[in-house]
Amino acid sequence: MQAKTQYLDNGIPVHLINAGGQPVLRVELFFKAGALIDPKLATSFFVIKMLREGTSTRNTHQISEYIDQYGAFIEFKPGPDRIGVIVYTLSKYLDKLLVLITELLNEATFPEKELDSFKNITRQNLLLNLKRNGFRASRKMSRVLFGRHPYGLDLTEAAIDEVSREDLQGFYHKYIKNNPCDIIVSGDANEEVLKVLNKYFGGINLSEFLLHPPKVVPTPMPSEQQLHLDVRENATQSSIRMGGLIFTKSHPEYSRFIILNEIFGGYFGSRLMSNIREDKGYTYGIYARVALLEQAAYYGIMTDVRKEFTQHTIDEIHKESKRMRTELVPEEELSLVKNYMSGTLTSTINSPFALADVFKGLHFHGLDYSFYDNYFEVLKNITPEDLMELANKYLRTEEMYEIVVGGK
Known part of the structure; x- marks a missing residue:
């Protein structure tokens, strides 16, 4: 509809x-x-x-x-x-x-x-x-x-x-x-x-x-400092944020990137969750996502961990990022994520209000419904080689900003 x-x-x-x-x-x-x-x-x-x-x-x-x-x-x-x-x-x-x-x-x-x-x-x-x-x-x-x-x-x-x-x-x-x-x-x-x-x-x-002429909005000016640590002496936990500015929803590689991110850190079965939550037990949850604004977008990796696990967690994020850049995603894993993403989108638009939310996600970003035609086409045809190429372009976590509040 x-x-x-x-x-x-x-x-x-x-x-x-x-x-x-x-x-x-x-x-x-x-x-x-x-x-x-x-x-x-x-x-x-x-x-x-x-x-x-x-x-x-x-x-x-x-x-x-x-x-x-x-x-x-x-x-x-x-x-x-x-x-x-x-x-x-x-x-x-x-x-x-x-x-x-x-x-x-x-x-x-x-x-x-x-x-x-x-x-x-x-x-x-x-x-x-x-x-x-x-x-x-x-x-x-x-x-x-x-x-x-x-x-x-x-x-x-x-x-x-x-x-x-x-x-x-x-x-x-x-x-x-x-x-x-x-x-x-x-x-x-x-x-x-x-x-x-x-x-x-x-x-x-x-x-x-x-x-009333439209207000002139300044250009984003990211920090020149990559690492930011806010030490809180009495904190038992640290909040970690990693990321950087990225392309908006209208970019031709957006659909491919969100598939890459789903595997890396976008859902409960992602690699970050499997490693840092299920295997290491450092956190209850870790996610990565693209945050969309109308004039910009940014990529963020987010988690909270016990203070003593802060650097270990950051190291594991880099490790999983490197895996995405150097090892092909197995076809079985890619097929699982494709089915999950297709099913999730279909199941979430089961009410008129949800359909309206989908429309807003297109209209306010200058897009039309052809976005989803392209999305499903990309989802169907993307390959492990495509994902590795994308990861080498956009998933270099060691080059991203790192913010820690709590301690290391």
């Missing part, structure tokens, strides 16, 4: 996935208002998280009561590239829910009292997370790979303290109110749904948006 794209009267695209036999809808509105264009470090995050804290006619309790009376759920999702408002509702209540959504998108007030409260909560959550080695390691990884690029900047206490109501209002008026968005509807997404959406969003005058 593929998304069918139609347009509201003002040109806003609506991507419809009419699937499933239940009268349930998920309506997602995505604005290009993520951290990537944030003039300050925390504005985008606070705007979307506080959208439901009050409007010109309702306070936060009235907003919650309104949502609850229809048995709906609304999620407010921050992100590096986009922010989203996601509505789960019965089809018959869509009109009622959109009354509230349009109010939130046009009349949000960001009350000072609620802002102070949310800043305190966010600050406390940050302080708690900073006690976790894994959280600190992942933040360090972003900074090492992207430098001062927005993708490399993380929420800080100072950024939280500096956010003001005026900042939120300015960002809201520039990037959300009367701005275009992508609307993705999955579930009982019939033509009547399109009419209701047009009623609430098709009349928005988007001309003012055209007056």
